[in-house]
Amino acid sequence: MDLHLKDKSAIITGGSKGIGAGVAMGLAAEGCDVTIISRTEAELTKTAEKICTETGANVSIYAADLSKPGAIDTLIAALPLPDILVNNAGAIPAGDLQAVTEERWRDAWDLKVFGYINMCRAFYAEMKSRGHGTIVNITGLAADRTDANYIAGTAGNASLNAFTRALGGRSLNDGVRVVSVSPGPVETERLVGLMRTRAEAEHGDPDRWQSYLSNLPLGRAATVQEVANVVVFMASERANFVNGSVVTVDGGHGANQGSFT
Numbered sequence: 001m002d003l004h005l006k007d008k009s010a011i012i013t014g015g016s017k018g019i020g021a022g023v024a025m026g027l028a029a030e031g032c033d034v035t036i037i038s039r040t041e042a043e044l045t046k047t048a049e050k051i052c053t054e055t056g057a058n059v060s061i062y063a064a065d066l067s068k069p070g071a072i073d074t075l076i077a078a079l080p081l082p083d084i085l086v087n088n089a090g091a092i093p094a095g096d097l098q099a100v101t102e103e104r105w106r107d108a109w110d111l112k113v114f115g116y117i118n119m120c121r122a123f124y125a126e127m128k129s130r131g132h133g134t135i136v137n138i139t140g141l142a143a144d145r146t147d148a149n150y151i152a153g154t155a156g157n158a159s160l161n162a163f164t165r166a167l168g169g170r171s172l173n174d175g176v177r178v179v180s181v182s183p184g185p186v187e188t189e190r191l192v193g194l195m196r197t198r199a200e201a202e203h204g205d206p207d208r209w210q211s212y213l214s215n216l217p218l219g220r221a222a223t224v225q226e227v228a229n230v231v232v233f234m235a236s237e238r239a240n241f242v243n244g245s246v247v248t249v250d251g252g253h254g255a256n257q258g259s260f261t
Contacts, residue, residue: 168244184250
């Protein structure tokens with residue numbers, strides 16, 4: 001299926017690794033020019049080289065901490081307005097209400113929650129003025145499968161899903177689509193590293209990390225590519241009447257009863 005993405009342009013935040021890098025690779029493979037953004041220039045360069053080698057696409061990098069005041073204004077002035085914006089930057093710490101201090105909570109939300117909101121505010125206005133654009137917010141299953149031991153992430157992702165629905169509810173009138181893709185656990189380097197550390201501490205064997213995923217569908221997390229495939233489709237013209245929606249990629253895990261993990 002031709003997704004009609006050839007010669008489109010996309011910006012992906014949190015694009016140096018994990019889901020962001022997977023989305024950038026997927027969009028590039030469909031013919032998009034992509035710009036990946038994260039805090040670390042060395043990681044961006046490595047990922048950009050890999051994408052260029054595998055797809056032949058035009059890949060640009062932009063190193064920035066989008067949680068800092070003025071960073072988004074500087075970004076939007078520095079880069080051409082894209083056809084597609086994928087908000088993916090940020091990781092919210094685990095822990096219950098007493099474990100996550102106000103400072104940690106605010107720091108995490110400044111990048112992910114308020115980062116997404118501020119990116120949408122800036123880019124939506126420009127896309128509306130131009131008459132077209134697509135914004136995809138990467139959130140997370142904790143928004144719906146709530147977990148007291150991931151309370152900051154549960155609240156943050158739920159907020160972003162509601163934000164997406166509210167903004168997307170009328171955005172087609174401005175020529176702009178706004179959607180969320182909400183994955184369950186995904187086999188990123190970060191997830192595997194956390195699980196290996198836990199398995200080493202609890203069992204003395206880091207290779208037993210997959211046992212912690214046994215309650216998931218098929219006994220595994222989603223792959224980065226499985227999530228990226230959905231994001232790429234949602235960003236494409238093939239999904240041009242999907243708006244203000246949250247698409248869950250979790251193998252059905254969210255439909256089950258029980259704790260988030």
